[in-house]
Amino acid sequence: MTQPARRVPRPELPAAWLHALHERRRPVTSAEVTRARQFVDRSGVLPLIREALDARRRSPAGRPRTVSVEALLVGMTLASWRHQGRVVLADVTDLLAHQLPDRARTRLALPVWADDIDGFEAAYLAVRRTFHAVEMVMDPSPLPKHRIKRADAAALEAAADHADLQRRRVLLVEVTNRILEASLAPARTLIDEYWDGSVAVDATPVRTFSAGVHPSTEHTATDPDAAWYVRDGDHRDPSGTDEGRSRRRKARRTLFGYETTLAVLGDTTPARNLPPELRLPALALAFTVHKPGHDPAGNALAALTDMARRGYRSGWLAADRAYSSAQPATFHIPVHDLGYRPVWDYRRDQLGIQGTHAGALLVDGTWYCPNIPAPLINATADLLGKKIDPATWRHRVDARPAYRLRPKAAPDDRGARRLLCPAAGTHPTAACPIKPRSLGRDPRLVPIDPEPVPGGHPEVCVRESLTFHRDTGIRFRQELDHARPDWIRLYFHLRNRVVI
Amino acid sequence: MDRHIARYRPVHAPPAWERVEAEVKATVARALPDTTYRARDLLTALTRLAVFADHHGHPVDAKRWLDPDVVEHFTAVALAGIAPASRANYRARLTSIRTAAFGPTGPGTQPLSGSKASPPYSRADKAALWAWAGGQSTTELRRGLRLLLALGLGCGLDSPETIPLRGHDVRTLADGACVVAVRGARTRLVLCSRPYERTLAEAAQLAGTGWLFRPASHARGSNTVTNFTARAAPDRKVPRLVMGRCRATWLVERMNVPIPLPVLLAAAGLDSLHALSRFLPHLQSIGPDQAAAILREMP
Numbered sequence A: 001m002t003q004p005a006r007r008v009p010r011p012e013l014p015a016a017w018l019h020a021l022h023e024r025r026r027p028v029t030s031a032e033v034t035r036a037r038q039f040v041d042r043s044g045v046l047p048l049i050r051e052a053l054d055a056r057r058r059s060p061a062g063r064p065r066t067v068s069v070e071a072l073l074v075g076m077t078l079a080s081w082r083h084q085g086r087v088v089l090a091d092v093t094d095l096l097a098h099q100l101p102d103r104a105r106t107r108l109a110l111p112v113w114a115d116d117i118d119g120f121e122a123a124y125l126a127v128r129r130t131f132h133a134v135e136m137v138m139d140p141s142p143l144p145k146h147r148i149k150r151a152d153a154a155a156l157e158a159a160a161d162h163a164d165l166q167r168r169r170v171l172l173v174e175v176t177n178r179i180l181e182a183s184l185a186p187a188r189t190l191i192d193e194y195w196d197g198s199v200a201v202d203a204t205p206v207r208t209f210s211a212g213v214h215p216s217t218e219h220t221a222t223d224p225d226a227a228w229y230v231r232d233g234d235h236r237d238p239s240g241t242d243e244g245r246s247r248r249r250k251a252r253r254t255l256f257g258y259e260t261t262l263a264v265l266g267d268t269t270p271a272r273n274l275p276p277e278l279r280l281p282a283l284a285l286a287f288t289v290h291k292p293g294h295d296p297a298g299n300a301l302a303a304l305t306d307m308a309r310r311g312y313r314s315g316w317l318a319a320d321r322a323y324s325s326a327q328p329a330t331f332h333i334p335v336h337d338l339g340y341r342p343v344w345d346y347r348r349d350q351l352g353i354q355g356t357h358a359g360a361l362l363v364d365g366t367w368y369c370p371n372i373p374a375p376l377i378n379a380t381a382d383l384l385g386k387k388i389d390p391a392t393w394r395h396r397v398d399a400r401p402a403y404r405l406r407p408k409a410a411p412d413d414r415g416a417r418r419l420l421c422p423a424a425g426t427h428p429t430a431a432c433p434i435k436p437r438s439l440g441r442d443p444r445l446v447p448i449d450p451e452p453v454p455g456g457h458p459e460v461c462v463r464e465s466l467t468f469h470r471d472t473g474i475r476f477r478q479e480l481d482h483a484r485p486d487w488i489r490l491y492f493h494l495r496n497r498v499v500i
Numbered sequence B: 001m002d003r004h005i006a007r008y009r010p011v012h013a014p015p016a017w018e019r020v021e022a023e024v025k026a027t028v029a030r031a032l033p034d035t036t037y038r039a040r041d042l043l044t045a046l047t048r049l050a051v052f053a054d055h056h057g058h059p060v061d062a063k064r065w066l067d068p069d070v071v072e073h074f075t076a077v078a079l080a081g082i083a084p085a086s087r088a089n090y091r092a093r094l095t096s097i098r099t100a101a102f103g104p105t106g107p108g109t110q111p112l113s114g115s116k117a118s119p120p121y122s123r124a125d126k127a128a129l130w131a132w133a134g135g136q137s138t139t140e141l142r143r144g145l146r147l148l149l150a151l152g153l154g155c156g157l158d159s160p161e162t163i164p165l166r167g168h169d170v171r172t173l174a175d176g177a178c179v180v181a182v183r184g185a186r187t188r189l190v191l192c193s194r195p196y197e198r199t200l201a202e203a204a205q206l207a208g209t210g211w212l213f214r215p216a217s218h219a220r221g222s223n224t225v226t227n228f229t230a231r232a233a234p235d236r237k238v239p240r241l242v243m244g245r246c247r248a249t250w251l252v253e254r255m256n257v258p259i260p261l262p263v264l265l266a267a268a269g270l271d272s273l274h275a276l277s278r279f280l281p282h283l284q285s286i287g288p289d290q291a292a293a294i295l296r297e298m299p
Helices: A016-024 A030-042 A047-057 A067-084 A089-099 A104-106 A117-136 A148-159 A162-182 A183-192 A296-309 A330-337 A378-385 A391-405 A487-496 B001-007 B017-034 B039-055 B069-075 B085-102 B123-134 B139-155 B194-207 B224-231 B243-255 B261-268 B274-282 B286-299
Strands: A199-207 A227-231 A252-266 A284-290 A316-319 A341-343 A353-357 A361-362 A366-368 A415-418 A465-468 B168-170 B176-180 B188-191
Touching: A016 A089, A016 A117, A030 A047, A030 A067, A030 A104, A030 A162, A030 B286, A047 A067, A047 A117, A047 A162, A067 A117, A089 A117, A089 B139, A104 B188, A162 B188, A183 B188, A227 A341, A227 A465, A252 A296, A284 A296, A284 B243, A296 A330, A296 A361, A316 A487, A330 A341, A341 A487, A353 B123, A353 B224, A361 B286, A366 A391, A391 B001, B017 B085, B039 B069, B039 B085, B069 B085, B123 B139, B139 B194, B139 B243, B168 B194, B176 B194, B243 B261, B243 B274
Parallel strands: A199 A316, A316 A341
Antiparallel strands: A199 A252, A227 A252, A252 A284, A353 A361, A361 A366, A415 A465, B168 B176, B176 B188
């Protein structure tokens, strides 16, 4: 004897909530639907999602989806336009079920649902199924989307197919950035014509609806993929004082959620040279969403790589110290190969001598003669250490270029470039006794006083020019002189457009 | 008798084992307390020698087996197919048994294996190393690496001699000369060469009575120098800083100039010229005319 099927009690939707949903209804015009469909088509995400869904199917059997992927995306696009970018599946459901014109509904192969609570629930389940199917193929996390034990989460992550997760991450970045690109279509002509390829990369936290839990608890938060975002103001000891004056510590900012890495369009053209209508706004050209503080360089690189895929040119790249401190193999070298010219700032402990090559010194991102005076090497470090005043610092930073190694030619196809000693060539910037040709030419040339060295002079002093390979000093090297006016203009101009 | 010795039987024991077993075990038991080797190592070596001697008609007498000539013959013939380092190990164990059981015999033997002589740095290498040391990112690295160069290239010290030095081991004389009192097995006084004096004097002044090299680090170990040099950023145009190569450079530079041998040996902390023979390939060659002039004009 078979048991009668148990009916699972269904939580009742509050009538007031459903009434409010009805109140928000506004008929969608055919023109709006057409625009939304054009937007989805222009993004080109449908073939990508369909291909990924087909790859996961075990057989071609099964009925077609009640709500197709195209219908879902059109509904989400319309909802996004209507609610200033916010997309809630209940609104999408009501829009697809009751607000579309009949012709559009037929075109999207949507069934007719009753305009009551049962009809809404049936439509909502169909929308949710399609949404979760789409989300599943590009979810880079193996965890379920509810609270689980931390031990179970660790076991799931250990057992996951990380190659598949990486494929999903790549698809997620491509799909989300294709949607972003579709939104940039009206500005693309202007961007291609007037933009020099300069961007700023930065990250900002995004709060989730899930409440965060302490890492020592047995269970994860209801959103197990999110994490705590903690930002210390200036990393200063709150009990410390600054030259006798008490200094209040900047508020520590903490929230539970995700982090979004943004590549923001930068306009480096001086404002006076362009009419206002041609000044480019600070548009986000690419983004990735990830756990806070996890692999900032890798996520920034993913965003920049996707920009390159979409045919954007590359120019200056301004990034803060979280990126300049990354490992060269994971950030600096790929960014260089994408064609970007970085504009870095450095941590206090990274200022001064940062590297050496054949005797040349890498000081604050620029290659200098080994006999550059020590006060010039430590100018910015001394300013931050309150050893010199800003006027002295400016004077010393401005004195550096005479000791700079000058480029002899553009880099070759492998990124290697020859640099000239400042006392070499037909137009030396310094007079050095090691290179007698530079002596007696111009009394304004900076005289170099080589330090007596036990083993003889290094290669950079003995030779006229040297090859610096792509990877030589790449972690700190930059084209502009740190703290000089050009650097200041570009770095702050680009970074200040990222209003977070 | 040690139970390891009593139970020992070689794998695939040859028929001769029955004849030599008692003598092998008795000799190893006699030698074992005075050696640093394990019983198994000595038994393996002596068994192979005993079987070899038995095949060559020697009587069952450990003193005859361990005769230096027999051991040399055994090393050259019976161990011809194995690596030089293993042959050297076998011979060292047999010599150890002979010394412990029957007393020392005669002078030492020619080494069968050993590290190759460190190639000295060229003049360009020295210049590149000095510039590389000055291009490091922290003051500690810059000072430490230049001190290593001063001690290695200017005083001919190796890592084990550098690590235990203290600040007051360096004395600066009135004329600016720096004398280093080297500690350890090769205790001696070395006069630093002039170009490195300033670096050495500054380091000694900074160190005070503390460690001369890495005064901020209290830990001393055999890897104190290599740990430090590994922290330095490498440059593909600069050879790796190795203190052995610095000492080799110092030795070769002094062997290339007319220097009385007693002075060189005393400054290098050597007892014999044996260690210098490894550097002969690195000495400057001299033309026949110049050689003839030197030999003829020398009183």
